[in-house]
Amino acid sequence: MKKMICAMAALTMLATACKDKGEQFEINGRIAEADGKTLYFEAVTLNGIEALDSTRLDEDGQFCFQGTRPFNPEFYRLRIDRQIVNLSVDSTETIHVEAELPDMGTDYEVEGSGNCQTLKEINNKLIALQQSIKDITNDKALTLGEQERLVHEKINLYKNEMKMHYIMENPASAPAYFALFQTVNGSLIFNPISNPDDIKFVGAVATAWDANYPGTSRTENLHNIAIQGMKNTKRPTPVSLEDIDPGKISAAGIIDIELPDMSGFELIEQIRLLYPDMRIIIETMHSEVWIVRRMVKADVDAVILKQSDPENLQEAIYSVLSGRKYFCPHFRKCLRKLPPEMPQVLSKREQEVLKCISEGLKSNEIATKLYISVNTVEFHRKQIMLKLEAKNASDMLIKAIKSGVLEI
Numbered sequence: 001m002k003k004m005i006c007a008m009a010a011l012t013m014l015a016t017a018c019k020d021k022g023e024q025f026e027i028n029g030r031i032a033e034a035d036g037k038t039l040y041f042e043a044v045t046l047n048g049i050e051a052l053d054s055t056r057l058d059e060d061g062q063f064c065f066q067g068t069r070p071f072n073p074e075f076y077r078l079r080i081d082r083q084i085v086n087l088s089v090d091s092t093e094t095i096h097v098e099a100e101l102p103d104m105g106t107d108y109e110v111e112g113s114g115n116c117q118t119l120k121e122i123n124n125k126l127i128a129l130q131q132s133i134k135d136i137t138n139d140k141a142l143t144l145g146e147q148e149r150l151v152h153e154k155i156n157l158y159k160n161e162m163k164m165h166y167i168m169e170n171p172a173s174a175p176a177y178f179a180l181f182q183t184v185n186g187s188l189i190f191n192p193i194s195n196p197d198d199i200k201f202v203g204a205v206a207t208a209w210d211a212n213y214p215g216t217s218r219t220e221n222l223h224n225i226a227i228q229g230m231k232n233t234k235r236p237t238p239v240s241l242e243d244i245d246p247g248k249i250s251a252a253g254i255i256d257i258e259l260p261d262m263s264g265f266e267l268i269e270q271i272r273l274l275y276p277d278m279r280i281i282i283e284t285m286h287s288e289v290w291i292v293r294r295m296v297k298a299d300v301d302a303v304i305l306k307q308s309d310p311e312n313l314q315e316a317i318y319s320v321l322s323g324r325k326y327f328c329p330h331f332r333k334c335l336r337k338l339p340p341e342m343p344q345v346l347s348k349r350e351q352e353v354l355k356c357i358s359e360g361l362k363s364n365e366i367a368t369k370l371y372i373s374v375n376t377v378e379f380h381r382k383q384i385m386l387k388l389e390a391k392n393a394s395d396m397l398i399k400a401i402k403s404g405v406l407e408i
Helices: 002-017 114-137 144-167 174-180 196-212 217-232 262-274 289-297 310-321 329-337 348-358 363-370 374-388 393-402
Strands: 024-032 038-045 048-056 062-068 074-080 083-089 094-100 109-111 281-284 302-305
Touching: 024 074, 024 083, 038 062, 048 062, 083 094, 083 114, 083 174, 109 114, 114 144, 114 174, 144 174, 144 196, 174 196, 196 217, 217 393, 281 289, 281 310, 289 329, 302 310, 302 329, 348 363, 348 374, 348 393, 363 374, 374 393
Parallel strands: 024 094, 281 302
Antiparallel strands: 024 062, 038 048, 038 074, 074 083, 094 109
């Protein structure tokens, strides 16, 4: 009887806690076969997992949690032991979850949020991938090399599915963000810090979040990751004409060379000086604002983005040999979306200071490098932030890069 009274009291308190939510979101539901278990409600923040609330479930398994509504998609989870239900919230929505132990983390139903349903899809696909990798690595009939090849193929297939159906389909969504930060065996599936092919997908989500949720910590984090990735994957040594395999230069003047950084553009300048009549076609995976601007200013004869159809390269070659310029459809789309170029608002010295800041130098290190005082560095830093209308150093770098003022 005492237990029943306590249970009724707990339910009464729960009902009271989930009444009149106002500017709050609500997550409620029922976890069956969980009598006596503690259900944790946790936030998945940029700094890690943060415990928000918990409740000890009774035989009925009902629960209800509330939180202050976020103004951009934020991530939460329900957890019992190692069973986890991932959730996303971006308004005053009410999300209802029905699950049953011991399969709470995979076999649950969620209502009231399309994003949460999509997170469930992604999570179950990830679990299937992990099981597939485990089966491959446990197969003693396979050599180590065969196991590595098969695992690599599985991960690439999974990445392609995530790119097509969850990231690029709606890069401003919570599932797109969630898909970017999945891990397998402790390693990121998408790793823009070491894999240049992954940078454009982080960049796509960062751009979409910046348009929809400007100034939020998650948006700034996406931009910072993309910027760091581009810095890490830049070619470390400059390229000169002596480095080019003569076999890569045809009679038509086509150069097979990647152009993600300054050395590529310097190479174009050298070619223009030595071979003024040579026609140049650029093939690149980069479509960032500052690189698009540089390619236009370089006055090359054709630009092909690597996501273009193979026929586009043939069309480019034919056009260039016929004396016409050619931009592939993807590059033309980039040109149409190119924002107006910001006037040259920064002085030469301010540009030098900004460049040093982007390289991670501290004020005293900048002062030593530029032979100026620390006070002068701080003055230029304040002027740069004022001119770019930046809230902080991170915002300053993001705005400088997006506007083309800073090239990395």
